[in-house]
Amino acid sequence: MRLSTKGRYAVTAMLDLALNGKNGPVTLAEISENQGISLSYLEQLFAALRNKELVRGVRGPGGGYYLGKSADDISIANIICAVDEWVEFTRCGGRQNCSGGARCLTHTLWDDLSSEIFNFLANISLGDLVRRNLNKKEDEESSLSVVANADSQAA
Amino acid sequence: MRLSTKGRYAVTAMLDLALNGKNGPVTLAEISENQGISLSYLEQLFAALRNKELVRGVRGPGGGYYLGKSADDISIANIICAVDEWVEFTRCGGRQNCSGGARCLTHTLWDDLSSEIFNFLANISLGDLVRRNLNKKEDEESSLSVVANADSQAA
DNA sequence: TATTTACCCAGTAAATCACTTGGTAATTAG
DNA sequence: CTAATTACCAAGTGATTTACTGGGTAAATA
Numbered sequence: 001m002r003l004s005t006k007g008r009y010a011v012t013a014m015l016d017l018a019l020n021g022k023n024g025p026v027t028l029a030e031i032s033e034n035q036g037i038s039l040s041y042l043e044q045l046f047a048a049l050r051n052k053e054l055v056r057g058v059r060g061p062g063g064g065y066y067l068g069k070s071a072d073d074i075s076i077a078n079i080i081c082a083v084d085e086w087v088e089f090t091r092c093g094g095r096q097n098c099s100g101g102a103r104c105l106t107h108t109l110w111d112d113l114s115s116e117i118f119n120f121l122a123n124i125s126l127g128d129l130v131r132r133n134l135n136k137k138e139d140e141e142s143s144l145s146v147v148a149n150a151d152s153q154a155a
Numbered sequence: 156m157r158l159s160t161k162g163r164y165a166v167t168a169m170l171d172l173a174l175n176g177k178n179g180p181v182t183l184a185e186i187s188e189n190q191g192i193s194l195s196y197l198e199q200l201f202a203a204l205r206n207k208e209l210v211r212g213v214r215g216p217g218g219g220y221y222l223g224k225s226a227d228d229i230s231i232a233n234i235i236c237a238v239d240e241w242v243e244f245t246r247c248g249g250r251q252n253c254s255g256g257a258r259c260l261t262h263t264l265w266d267d268l269s270s271e272i273f274n275f276l277a278n279i280s281l282g283d284l285v286r287r288n289l290n291k292k293e294d295e296e297s298s299l300s301v302v303a304n305a306d307s308q309a310a
Numbered sequence: 311t312a313t314t315t316a317c318c319c320a321g322t323a324a325a326t327c328a329c330t331t332g333g334t335a336a337t338t339a340g
Numbered sequence: 341c342t343a344a345t346t347a348c349c350a351a352g353t354g355a356t357t358t359a360c361t362g363g364g365t366a367a368a369t370a
Contacts, residue, residue, distance in 0.1 A: 001159035003272070006327070008265065015261040027346070031361090036260065038329050060337025076268065106170040106190065109284050110163065113231065114369070117158070120275055123368040129264050161358070182315070193360050198317070205317090215368025216314040 008082035009037055010045050014079050017055065018126045019133065020069045025064030045083050052082040074125035078120055079126075162235035164192055165200050169234050172210065173226045173281045174288070180219030200238050207237040228280035232273055234281075 001075065015029050032039045049055045053068045067074065087129065171186050183201065187194045201220065203276065204210045207225040 002160070004327085005157070008269075009328090011268070012265050015264050019260060024344095029346085032356075040330065041328050044328090057337075057347050058337085059345085059347045061339065063337070063346045065347085080271050105174060105288060106167050109169050109170050109288055112287065113166070113279065113284065114163075114277075117272075117275070119271070124268065124271075129268065131262060132262055132267065159358085164359090180315095184315085187327045195361070196359050201361090202317075211314050214314085214366075215367085217369070218367090220316085268321045 002084045002086070003080060005082060006045075007084045009035075010039070010049065010079050010083040011076055013037065014049070014067075014074070014126060015053070015129055017065060017067060018130050021066060023118045025058050025066050027064040027140075030064075038086060048083045049079070051061060052078065054078060054082055067126070069128065071130055072125050075122045075127045076126075076129075077121040080121065157239050157241070158235060159239060160202075162239045164196070165192075165204065165234050165238040166231055168192065168197060168200060169209070169222075169229070169281060170284060171287050172220060172222060176221060179217075180213050180221050182219040185219075203238045204234070207233065211232055220306060222281070226280065226307055227280050229281045230277045231279045231281075232277040235276065261299070 012035050013031050016034050017026050018111045020026050020030070020034075028039055030041045031037065032042055040042070046055055050057060050068075054074055056066045058064060070104070167190050168186050172181050172191050173184070175181050175189075183194055183197045186192065187197055201210055202214070204223075205212060208230055211221045211223050213219060213221065
């Protein structure tokens with residue numbers, strides 16, 4: 001698993017798309033404006049996302065991008081793997097020169113940990129994040145006029 | 156959170172240290188040999204780990220590295236943060252130009268997800284991984300002479 | 311004293327990041 | 341039909357990171 005800033009850009013952009021794409025497609029120009037990501041870099045990211053059919057583009061005026069499938073069917077792991085190209089870390093592949101002996105022990109341990117992290121991210125969907133955001137909004141609305149705690153998030 | 160190959164090298168090396176350091180220090184040369192990581196690169200990584208007091212070096216013949224504290228007190232997040240330098244992703248910091256409006260929504264969403272991933276890795280210790288490995292060894296010993304399933308992990 | 315280790319620093323080819331520039335193709339509005 | 345708007349595509353680029361080589365010095369042991 002690889003989780004770099006590139007993957008973060010992709011996740012952030014997809015979140016933007018999920019939140020703003022309820023009624024009609026969202027242009028890359030909008031996402032670029034919203035998230036402060038350069039248009040061409042977004043194009044690169046969305047080319048990868050399109051290849052994995054996580055988004056669907058519509059050309060012409062009024063065009064833009066839709067999610068390729070339901071937000072509940074797109075996991076964070078899906079997004080990151082689309083743009084970040086899963087790299088196999090251990091060169092031994094499990095059964096090469098270092099298999100059997102104590103040599104490869106940490107390799108398999110890392111592989112276990114790695115797939116655990118992957119499963120963790122695979123179990124969080126875009127839909128989850130959107131719903132989480134809606135809940136937060138409800139919380140804020142039900143406890144309005146409480147603006148003083150803007151500083152209490154530094155911890 | 157940033158999870159690159161560099162962090163993986165560090166985690167793998169620390170795992171090696173935790174497994175082989177039961178009786179006496181482990182030299183970087185051994186870890187280099189075991190894990191196929193160049194000696195000088197290990198030195199760089201261990202300089203960072205030493206700064207965070209995750210390892211303790213002993214010079215001279217018979218020297219090497221000890222864990223800086225109990226394996227149970229070293230989390231995977233500790234290790235990765237030591238070598239990979241936590242980078243704040245959202246430039247807005249939560250209350251800059253894009254605060255309030257819908258603009259920063261995905262930023263805070265990402266921050267939530269990010270800290271969730273961090274907590275996940277913070278709750279896995281080196282000790283956990285070592286014990287996981289011991290359990291696996293016991294399993295293998297209790298079900299010996301079953302070697303045929305070496306291919307069944309391709310999926 | 312010689313060896314072994316950690317420790318330190320400068321440099322480097324290759325890759326990656328995030329971006330710019332300059333297009334072409336499809337679709338819609340006028 | 342024309343012009344505008346969007347996705348789509350490709351080449352290049354400075355800055356940074358990666359993983360490494362090579363050159364040391366400092367401390368500890370045999």
